[in-house]
Amino acid sequence: MNMQKNEIPWYESWFDRNYLQLYQHRNSHEANAQIDLIVRSVGLKKDQRILDLACGDGRYTHLLNSRGYRTVGLDLSRKLIDEGLNKYGPLNLVVGDMRAIPGTYDIILSLFTSFGYFNEDSENYRVFESVKSSLVDGGWFWLDFLNPRFIEENLVSETVTEISSTCQVIERRQIVKNRIVKDIIFFDGSEEKRYRESVRLYSRNELESMFTQAGFKTAGCFGDYQGNQWQEHAERTIIYGKKRH
Numbered sequence: 001m002n003m004q005k006n007e008i009p010w011y012e013s014w015f016d017r018n019y020l021q022l023y024q025h026r027n028s029h030e031a032n033a034q035i036d037l038i039v040r041s042v043g044l045k046k047d048q049r050i051l052d053l054a055c056g057d058g059r060y061t062h063l064l065n066s067r068g069y070r071t072v073g074l075d076l077s078r079k080l081i082d083e084g085l086n087k088y089g090p091l092n093l094v095v096g097d098m099r100a101i102p103g104t105y106d107i108i109l110s111l112f113t114s115f116g117y118f119n120e121d122s123e124n125y126r127v128f129e130s131v132k133s134s135l136v137d138g139g140w141f142w143l144d145f146l147n148p149r150f151i152e153e154n155l156v157s158e159t160v161t162e163i164s165s166t167c168q169v170i171e172r173r174q175i176v177k178n179r180i181v182k183d184i185i186f187f188d189g190s191e192e193k194r195y196r197e198s199v200r201l202y203s204r205n206e207l208e209s210m211f212t213q214a215g216f217k218t219a220g221c222f223g224d225y226q227g228n229q230w231q232e233h234a235e236r237t238i239i240y241g242k243k244r245h
């Protein structure tokens, strides 16, 4: 996992069209369920400024805007943003880094495991600081993250997926120290492309500590997109909190 000098970090190369192909089952049904949960948990209003942090191709930005919410999407991947603009039409999507968020918002959403990407804990914590400085007092931070326990208990070390008649993907997963690491190999015709995903396995307690340290008061924690309360075997860790005045 140690990076060679000058090697591009995994999160700068993986999020392209192939990522969208592999995760196409992450559909609007699931996204709409989470939006319903956000709306009823924080009492989301139409005049509030929302940031979809690490928005990918803007699937959430698009759905929020369709419901009349003022949403900006920010993502590091120019490729995914361009895919989204082609797919959904005009959307307010900007290229940027989650460690240095521009602008001010009433609520910031980090959805579908868009956290824990950096090698150092201090670097991941910088995201909390960046979120805090871009929120108004009393603003909300919503973090939809994995649950390490669920990952450990359900880890399938290798899967093969047929994406199309010519494209096959092998995914190899392992837990290395405190990270879930996935090697992804695309075979498309005669072309082979390799990627890696590596996410720090933050527990609920560790996430709550970061919320508190960064000056947030946590308001709740769900274990799935339907809004069931978190328990140790839950599929997700969805925590939200309010910036203290």
Ligand SMILES: C[S@@+](CC[C@H](N)C(=O)[O-])C[C@H]1O[C@@H](n2cnc3c(N)ncnc32)[C@H](O)[C@@H]1O
Residues within 6 Å of the ligand: 011, 012, 015, 053, 054, 055, 056, 057, 058, 059, 060, 074, 075, 076, 077, 080, 096, 097, 098, 099, 110, 111, 112, 113, 114, 117
């Ligand atoms: C798992 S995807 C989730 C995308 C989107 N939230 C969704 O639910 O479809 C993670 C996203 O984080 C983005 N990302 C990775 N590193 C980033 C960074 N340093 N700053 C901003 N976005 C980043 C990737 O480009 C990718 O679009």
